[in-house]
Amino acid sequence: MPALRPYHRDLSYSYAPGFFPCMEALKKRPDSVSRVLVHSKAESSDILPELLALCRERSIRVETADRALARISQKDNVFAAAVFAKQEHPLQKDSNHLVLYHPGDKGNLGTILRTALGFQFLNMAVILPAADLHDPQVVRASMGALFSMRVQSFTCFEDYHAAYPEHALYPFMLQASIPLDEAAANAVSPFALIMGNEGAGLPAEYLTLGQPVRIPHNPAIDSLNLAVAASIGMYAFSKKHNI
Amino acid sequence: MPALRPYHRDLSYSYAPGFFPCMEALKKRPDSVSRVLVHSKAESSDILPELLALCRERSIRVETADRALARISQKDNVFAAAVFAKQEHPLQKDSNHLVLYHPGDKGNLGTILRTALGFQFLNMAVILPAADLHDPQVVRASMGALFSMRVQSFTCFEDYHAAYPEHALYPFMLQASIPLDEAAANAVSPFALIMGNEGAGLPAEYLTLGQPVRIPHNPAIDSLNLAVAASIGMYAFSKKHNI
Incomplete structure (x- = not known):
């Protein structure tokens, strides 16, 4: 087995730190998990027997690896982590999509993944450049929701649109x-909700694309936080694909 | 002038770090601002002249204080900060309220303040214990929204309810x-939306209080992030007090 390296975007694998994200990886994407790291202090955990049983069932190697865990987590309190191969999954053509254009913040990405799973948006496109979706911090913030989602990256929006030309487009814009x-009441599936970057939003030309949507709010604030806006958008549109 | 100390919860003052939060403090709560700290490298900023003009107008002392700013911000890139006296403001009896029960995360608090201002929930109660609302990190995450809000703390929910007995109560609970x-369609103002702690939610007995509300979501996730749930709740109920 090759030695595990501190996480870097260019690696072909990443880490799902924490018991819950680790269990999600084992349950939802077992084929992507190459091994599971456990801390020697994890013995007292209630969840450990379930974790070990899952690994046994799926013939996944378990290692006690205190130092590797400390290196990976940059915190002291991570007692388990799954090592998983990064994967992309082509989106389902008939499902509704969430499209993130140049998302820059890892915490937002994690929160959005968790909310997307909650509101049954199981297909997400990311338009590059973007924060690293497989970063352990994102996986952790998503509570492992990443492993229940199909996520596909595109170098530009045009590539996404060419791949899924049938989707009705709803760019979210202040203007x-x-x-x-x-917009949500009149939407017909399949549709794609498109959210811009944290600072710059979507470029002005997206105003001519599909049906641009505004979340009405008090002008006392410049804009809503990206994870908040995406969540409100998904909540409103989720009534179209019964949860 | 006494020397400025690194921020601590027990201090009677706090810091609004960053140009934008600093300007908000000067515009919305000038009486609370005792001085403004500016970095020597801030000269190149477009916003500096406006900041200095505001301080002059309100006779607020400006100091070049590179080291104090570095100490306060724990980051290198804060070029201005307002020193402000912590204040509490009794809530308006006729307005709708947001009530946070034991909120524990500073980032969530900041995001919720920003969203609350956006959806015209200008009155917020915090039930203690709670993360420190005046922490510079919260002020910064709120983008200075704190200075447009009336916020009041209570040692228990009963004290809040005794002070504002007319409010219809809407506890947000998974069960x-x-x-x-x-719930939002039938609400009559004034009402209070009550949100529980990040980990534990609201205690079970809140199910007998007012009209408990559920945000429908996929059982694949345990719960929504607190800032996301509060934002969706405020969005839905904001239609009752036209923005």
Whole structure:
């Protein structure tokens, strides 16, 4: 077995730190997990027997690796981590999509993955450049939701649109004219909700794309936080694909 | 002038780090600002002239204080900070309230403050113990929204309820029976949306309080992130007090 390296974007594998994300990897994407690291202090954990049973069932190697865990987690309190191969999954053509354009913040990415799973948006496109979706910090913030999602990256929006030309497009923009409720009430599946970057939003030309949507809010704030805006958008549109 | 200390919860003052939060403090709560710290490298900033003009207008002392800023911000890139007196503001009896029960995460608090201002929930109660609302990290994450809000702390929920007995109560709980849309459609102002702690939510006995609300989501996730749940709740109920 090759030695495990501290996480870096260029590695072909990543780490799912924490018991819960680790269990999600084992349950939802067992084929991607090459081994599981456990801390020597994890013995007292209630969840450990379940974790070990899952690994046994799937013939996944378990190692006690205190130092590797400390290196990976950059915190002291991670007692388990799954080592998993990074994968991309082509999106389902008939499902509704969430499209993130140049998302820059790892915490936002994790929160958005968790909410997307909650509102049954199981297909997510990421338009590059973007924060690293497989970063252990994102996996952890997502509570392992990453392993239940199909995620595909594109070098530009045009490539996404060419691959999924049937989707009705809903770019979320401060300058858009259609209020969220109205857009959501009239939406016909399959559709794609498109969210811009944290600082810059979507480029102005997206105003001519599909049906631009606005989340009505008090002008006292410049904009909503990206994870908040994406969550409200998915909540409103989720009524179209019964949860 | 006494020397400025690194931030601590027990201090009677705090810091609003960053140009934008600093400007918000000067515009919305000038009486609370005792001085403004500016970095020697801030001269190149476009916003500096406006900041200095505001300080002059309100006779607020400006100091070049590179080392104090570095100490306060724990980051290198904070070029301005307002020193402000911590204040609490009794809530408005006729306005709708957001009530946070034992919120534990500073990032969530900041995001919730920003969203609350965006959805015109200008009155927020915090039930202690709670993360420190005046922590510079919260002020920064709120983008200075704190200075547009009335926030009041209570040692227990009963004290809040005794002070504002007229508010219809909507505790947000995973086990609640009324879906969010239905609750929001039928709400009559003034009302209070009550959100539990990140890990534990609200205690089970809140199920007998007012009209418990559920945000429908896929059982594949345990719960939504607190800032996400609070934001979706405020969005849905904000239609009752036109933005």
